[in-house]
Amino acid sequence: MSSDLYQEEILDHYRHPHNHGTLENPDATFEDSNPLCGDIVAVDLRYDGERVSEVRFRGSGCAISQAAASMLTDMVVGQTRVDALAIPREAILEELGVPLSPARVKCALLGYKVMMAALYGVPDHNAK
Amino acid sequence: MSSDLYQEEILDHYRHPHNHGTLENPDATFEDSNPLCGDIVAVDLRYDGERVSEVRFRGSGCAISQAAASMLTDMVVGQTRVDALAIPREAILEELGVPLSPARVKCALLGYKVMMAALYGVPDHNAK
Amino acid sequence: MLEIDAISLTPASMRAGTPDLAKVRADFPILSTSREGKPLIYLDSAATSQKPRAVLDAMSTYYATYNANVHRGVYAISEQATAAYEAGRAAIARFINAPEPENVVFTRNTTEAINLVAYSWGRHSIKPGDAILTSALEHHSNLVPWQMLAEERGARLLHLPLDAQGRLDLTDLDGLLAQGVKLVAISQMSNVLGTINPVAEIARRAHAVGALVLVDGAQSVPHFPVDVQALDCDFLAFSAHKMVGPTGVGALYGRRSVLEAMPPFMAGGSMIKKVTLERSTYADVPQRFEAGTQAIAEVIGFGAAVQYLSELGMEWVRDREHALTAYLLETLSAIPGVTIYGPPVDERGGAVSFNVGDVHPHDVASLLDEDNIAVRAGHHCCQPLMGLLAVAATTRASVYFYNTTDEIDALARGLHRVRRVFGS
Amino acid sequence: MLEIDAISLTPASMRAGTPDLAKVRADFPILSTSREGKPLIYLDSAATSQKPRAVLDAMSTYYATYNANVHRGVYAISEQATAAYEAGRAAIARFINAPEPENVVFTRNTTEAINLVAYSWGRHSIKPGDAILTSALEHHSNLVPWQMLAEERGARLLHLPLDAQGRLDLTDLDGLLAQGVKLVAISQMSNVLGTINPVAEIARRAHAVGALVLVDGAQSVPHFPVDVQALDCDFLAFSAHKMVGPTGVGALYGRRSVLEAMPPFMAGGSMIKKVTLERSTYADVPQRFEAGTQAIAEVIGFGAAVQYLSELGMEWVRDREHALTAYLLETLSAIPGVTIYGPPVDERGGAVSFNVGDVHPHDVASLLDEDNIAVRAGHHCCQPLMGLLAVAATTRASVYFYNTTDEIDALARGLHRVRRVFGS
Numbered sequence A, B: 001m002s003s004d005l006y007q008e009e010i011l012d013h014y015r016h017p018h019n020h021g022t023l024e025n026p027d028a029t030f031e032d033s034n035p036l037c038g039d040i041v042a043v044d045l046r047y048d049g050e051r052v053s054e055v056r057f058r059g060s061g062c063a064i065s066q067a068a069a070s071m072l073t074d075m076v077v078g079q080t081r082v083d084a085l086a087i088p089r090e091a092i093l094e095e096l097g098v099p100l101s102p103a104r105v106k107c108a109l110l111g112y113k114v115m116m117a118a119l120y121g122v123p124d125h126n127a128k
Numbered sequence C, D: 001m002l003e004i005d006a007i008s009l010t011p012a013s014m015r016a017g018t019p020d021l022a023k024v025r026a027d028f029p030i031l032s033t034s035r036e037g038k039p040l041i042y043l044d045s046a047a048t049s050q051k052p053r054a055v056l057d058a059m060s061t062y063y064a065t066y067n068a069n070v071h072r073g074v075y076a077i078s079e080q081a082t083a084a085y086e087a088g089r090a091a092i093a094r095f096i097n098a099p100e101p102e103n104v105v106f107t108r109n110t111t112e113a114i115n116l117v118a119y120s121w122g123r124h125s126i127k128p129g130d131a132i133l134t135s136a137l138e139h140h141s142n143l144v145p146w147q148m149l150a151e152e153r154g155a156r157l158l159h160l161p162l163d164a165q166g167r168l169d170l171t172d173l174d175g176l177l178a179q180g181v182k183l184v185a186i187s188q189m190s191n192v193l194g195t196i197n198p199v200a201e202i203a204r205r206a207h208a209v210g211a212l213v214l215v216d217g218a219q220s221v222p223h224f225p226v227d228v229q230a231l232d233c234d235f236l237a238f239s240a241h242k243m244v245g246p247t248g249v250g251a252l253y254g255r256r257s258v259l260e261a262m263p264p265f266m267a268g269g270s271m272i273k274k275v276t277l278e279r280s281t282y283a284d285v286p287q288r289f290e291a292g293t294q295a296i297a298e299v300i301g302f303g304a305a306v307q308y309l310s311e312l313g314m315e316w317v318r319d320r321e322h323a324l325t326a327y328l329l330e331t332l333s334a335i336p337g338v339t340i341y342g343p344p345v346d347e348r349g350g351a352v353s354f355n356v357g358d359v360h361p362h363d364v365a366s367l368l369d370e371d372n373i374a375v376r377a378g379h380h381c382c383q384p385l386m387g388l389l390a391v392a393a394t395t396r397a398s399v400y401f402y403n404t405t406d407e408i409d410a411l412a413r414g415l416h417r418v419r420r421v422f423g424s
């Protein structure tokens, strides 16, 4: 019954995602999807000065992509924008703590890509 | 020095082709080429009633295609049109009397194709 | 592995004299591999099939003993290669009951076969205002080329709808055809739902209004007998790699008169009659559509593949898959929380899409992979159909004649594990 | 076979540490075959090269141990196949010194690579009145696609002339370029005359007027080091089968910015981002140009081929062929009645066209075949060049690194026999 990949912590984040939802009038927002599997992650940010004061994410997709996004929100909230931007992609893979194949690495990094775009202030092409 | 393919008779026909040349105002004429190797054969026919009274061919190409065309003119001249049309393709291969690979069969049959088209009275698409 | 299915599910056609499954499986080297002691359970043949040794040997023998370019060589191995290449064409023509070898044009895959028609026939025959009729369950390869063509030519794209079971709904077919349809492009079997579509019936009604009919045979030609003369289609596209053949080659069947009226698609060596610096005239079909050095080894391997299938017998292949599909559907239905998509077993082939509760298909496939069970997860190149099913993706298990009921049982055990891990 | 050439023709680069020719030849199974006691003497590598065991093994290993479709599978063998496929792309990019793997698009062959540019770039960038510049020595594959494009778009086709030695005459290049040229399409080495063209120089002058440059590398990439950044070309097309790789796969190198601005060529699975029934958005390069299931085994074999060549060292390949070509030219010149076409040895590669008196090349090739010597006879897909040479056809002997001077001596004996049989 145990799985190398689906460790309890990942399943916990997947079932009970942290910082899930939306922000009213966020300071930054970004959404992207993985065209090959259809996974979607969207992130809203609010700043208090230089610091990320609030993060919300939502999306749909596999446990890996959603759990990774959830973990990442914990890592970002309370950081300065500059420090948050400095988080390396390896950090999220380490946080997941399981061996990922290349296809699943893409799942794991979808939230990271979206978060970095939101932090950089890339205009959200999905917004109308 | 001897060759399985280039028997003396073939080389003779190639060096000294029978019925070579053109006819003034022929009753039928046809020309075709093998697009893959560029071999060309043209045939002129004159009838005396139902009978093929004169044949001339010209062309350029390998010894096999030119020798086969030369041999075929001997087979056709003096025949009725109906009998000439009844000559099977195997007859010309037998006449050559050597083992031919598929690519060289195409060479051997170029003259045959042209002759049959002339006998059928297919309009010559090369004539202006 | 105990072959219980050979006993419990033997259809009438599998009597003595029919293939011995253990021997058949032994023909496929990959089927006896394992990872960390777990044998490979390959349930993704709709994506690409496995290959028997006979196909690999046919290609190796070419490379190791008579490798040469075809059609223009006068030396022995080039003639031998040409003969083997053209024998491949003849074998594939026979396999689909094409009138002549010249009906068969080699392409890279089904996708290129369809694009060839869209570029060569389509760009010259489709006029502004014309319509092309396809369906809501098409693979992107039989949808996007027609979108591009329609946009370029100012034509309209119409779609046959589906009923609730995932079958084409033909109620309005004649009404749709009457809207200026010049081409109907339809798959014979859906790679997602397994639905087998009544293409002969559609072709009959399409021809009545003068439209041509292209059949996407990527999922049908590998799995049951397909006869282009019985279907009376104008084009049939299929891929070697899904029918125990190599990657890198596919085929387009075309009605002779239609092919002959078509201009070249790609230009280059071997597809010409006469070239000057200014202009060129083109070779007869099928060479007109085969520019440059072709996939010679692959065509030879494709020929070996249809010979292998013919020796098994396509009726046997069909019956065996029918039995496996019935078992698969039954097995999946017995697992709580599993939703199966598509029509009942008698109207479908062995590509079966499903979902396990709300567990994402990628997670299903990843968990199954821990047991070395290979299934596909995603949109299966059918995004519009995913929309109709109101899902982002499905998990798909697809069987071929070499699969066993034991493997399906292993899939079931894996899916129970998925439910336990995800608590669904 | 006594390897006298390893002694008599060893160029400076072939010192200890360079490949051992006997071992190299042993890598190619076909080179030890014979017919009726006569060993195969293969002098037709410009048509297609022979393949070493390492390439065949790379493909068999894929089929027998990790055969699966790529890019969309989450199970182990699909991930392994994807990694091997993309490693093939990276290896080919490195081989031509492309900045990134994404510069490399896989096609069936050189011909398709050129057609891809003609369809995708050409139909959108060439306007009525524009000109395309090519040359009088192009292979049909680098001529006919531009004729079709020019005709469709109302553009003009211009041709660089040749000098008496079969070299491109660049005297009027700038004048030609000034006539509205948008694309220069030129081969780096002629498959008939062996001429090596100054493509870097041509690219420099073409870029000065804003034209793009496509290099047909079918005969250059296999035979000497080619560096796309040094050439500064926009496109480079080549085929695996001419460079010890499999049939069924070729490559198009494209400058990133140019590829990114190009619309898709063929449409279907894997080249899309998002598809609805009405319209689609397309994937990034290079996937945008790779529709449907690709030639997976063949790309893996192509990767093994460039690895094999890299281990030999392309400088060694070039130097060895230079020595063999010098020996071949010398040997042929010593035979009375033989006419050789093309420039002197220092301006050419190892494809050598000639005629023996007025004996038709087919007869030459057939007689040589009786001694199991494989040479090509015909127009070599260069009909316009045959016109310039004022011949219907030529005989062509072409060498690769695995040939020997002994084989060239056997060719000479065969040609003496041709002269005796035909009394010329």
Ligand SMILES: Cc1ncc(COP(=O)(O)O)c(C=O)c1O
Residues within 6 Å of the ligand: C268, C269, C291, C292, C293, C294, D046, D047, D109, D110, D111, D112, D139, D141, D142, D187, D189, D190, D191, D216, D218, D219, D239, D250, D381
């Ligand atoms: C100079 C040149 N260009 C293009 C080609 C076409 O290559 P392929 O037939 O592999 O497409 C060839 C091969 O004969 C060639 O020699």
Ligand SMILES: Cc1ncc(COP(=O)(O)O)c(C=O)c1O
Residues within 6 Å of the ligand: C046, C047, C109, C110, C111, C112, C139, C141, C142, C187, C189, C190, C191, C216, C218, C219, C239, C250, C381, D268, D269, D291, D292, D293, D294
């Ligand atoms: C129904 C259908 N059509 C077309 C295709 C495309 O086949 P290929 O990728 O071999 O071109 C597939 C393969 O997935 C398919 O299932």
